[in-house]
Amino acid sequence: MKTLKLLIGLTSLLVVSAFAFAGFGDFANGYDLGDTVSDFKLQDVSGKQVSLSDFPDAKGIIVVFTCNTCPFALANEARILALDQKYKSKGFPVLAINPNSPELKAGEDFEAMQARAAAQGYTFPYLYDESHTVYSQFGATKTPHIYLLNREENELVVRYIGAIDDSVRDAETVTKRFVEQAVESLLNDEAVEPAITKAIGCSIKA
Template identity: 50%
Template sequence: MTALIVGLGLLSFTAKDQDKNTNQKENVPVVKGYEVGDEAVDFKLKNIDGKMVSLSDFKSAKGFIVIFTCNHCPYAKKYEDRIIELDKKYKAQGYPVIAINPNDPNVQPEDGYQQMIERAKQKGFTFPYLVDDGQKIYPQYGATKTPHVFVLKKENGKNIVKYIGAIDNNYDNPNDVSEYYAQDAVNALIKGEPVKMTKTVAIGCTIKVKK
């Protein structure tokens, strides 16, 4: 009898686990995107102030911290204050944050343009918060999660990808972070040194693709 109960429990767990994995696979956008060392092509996207923004607008920038993020995702929310701090710390050193919302608002209404404006005002964003209208930019980069970071450096007039992945190694508690991936990458570039950790796994919500 005990063996039967255990067996049923295992079957139940396996079924739930399979459902979870299936749902995850269905929601993951299939994109290839950039690799470290590739040139990131410029874009022109609408900011929350209604103006169009391109990387080329930042004449004095030495590079960029491009972060695909959104309003609704719990992971993205956990990182909002840290993203603000990244911008405050590195914008003056030539590496501003450029945030891009890649989600389709028809799939996730919380990520609509008006909601972006309200969220940015509520949190006091100090950086552009752009909408990937038509979802054309995130596939170019290869972003699959929110948040997903791409650190770029200007080299000979081109924006070269130097780091791809997570912001750090603890989304839940900034006090427990032991690896500052994005910061370490930017610090190395500022010092003229090679980035040691060039790629990590982005942890977050899957990008919501138009159905």
């Protein structure tokens, strides 16, 4: 009996380990620093399809995984708008993506996205990852979760992953603006430091 229990325990451990290494749950196989990002096409709240290739003149793109209902995402909404307003003209526009499933989280449907974008005056594309493939391709786990892409030899390369700043809950207590620092470093041909921070937010519902 003890031998049987031991075998069952070892089998369970191996199964859990296999899922972990396969990237289930936290998408361990998502993009890492230095990876080249593949193009994708998603529907914007305007109704048109938007791709990374629609920004051929951009020096890079600030990809933000966000949503309509997460309090952390809402607390960062004005900061996301500010990033687009500050850096779009410098070649780094914001591209926001909602990966959540409306079946799992009310208020995340396409019509709610359209209403949110209109009410808040979004100046950036707000895309619907309806098939939930793009967020898993990136490896995003939270809303908000930032991937800063830099154009290098006509490819978009990941140069920063993580949070917008060091105070996700309260903009008034921010002391380190991670994304701004990263964009400024890229604009000045400098290494990004830190290049990875912890994204704090709601788990993606997909």
